[in-house]
Amino acid sequence: MDQALEGAEVLFELILAGARAITADIAKRRNVWLTIFNTGMPVPDASQGICAQDVCRTIRDNFRPYGLQVTSIQSVCYLKNLLGG
Numbered sequence: 829m830d831q832a833l834e835g836a837e838v839l840f841e842l843i844l845a846g847a848r849a850i851t852a853d854i855a856k857r858r859n860v861w862l863t864i865f866n867t868g869m870p871v872p873d874a875s876q877g878i879c880a881q882d883v884c885r886t887i888r889d890n891f892r893p894y895g896l897q898v899t900s901i902q903s904v905c906y907l908k909n910l911l912g913g
Contacts, residue, residue: 847887855894863891866901 854860867884875882891898 843883844886844890848890851887851890851894851896855896861897863896863898864901865891865898866903868903870902870904871900 854863865888867888869881869884871881871884871888873885875885888898888900
C-alpha cells in the first residue's frame with residue numbers, strides 16, 4: 829500500500845493545478861455559457877476526510893471566483909459501473 833500511495837499528494841496537486849488552469853481558460857471564453865462538472869461521486873459540503881471527495885470539492889469551489897455558471901453532477905453511484913467501464 830505504501831508503494832501505491834507514494835507521491836499521491838503530488839498527483840492530486842497536479843490534478844488541482846490542471847483544473848485551475850482549465851477553469852481560468854473557460855472563464856476567458858465568452859462562448860461557453862455553461863460548464864458541467866461531473867464529480868462521479870457524491871461530494872458533501874463538509875470534508876469527510878476522503879481525499880477524492882476533497883479534490884472534487886476544491887475543483888467545484890474553484891469555479892465560483894470566476895463567476896461561471898456551473899452545474900455539478902454528483903452521482904449516487906459510480907458512472908463507470910453504470911456504463912459498464
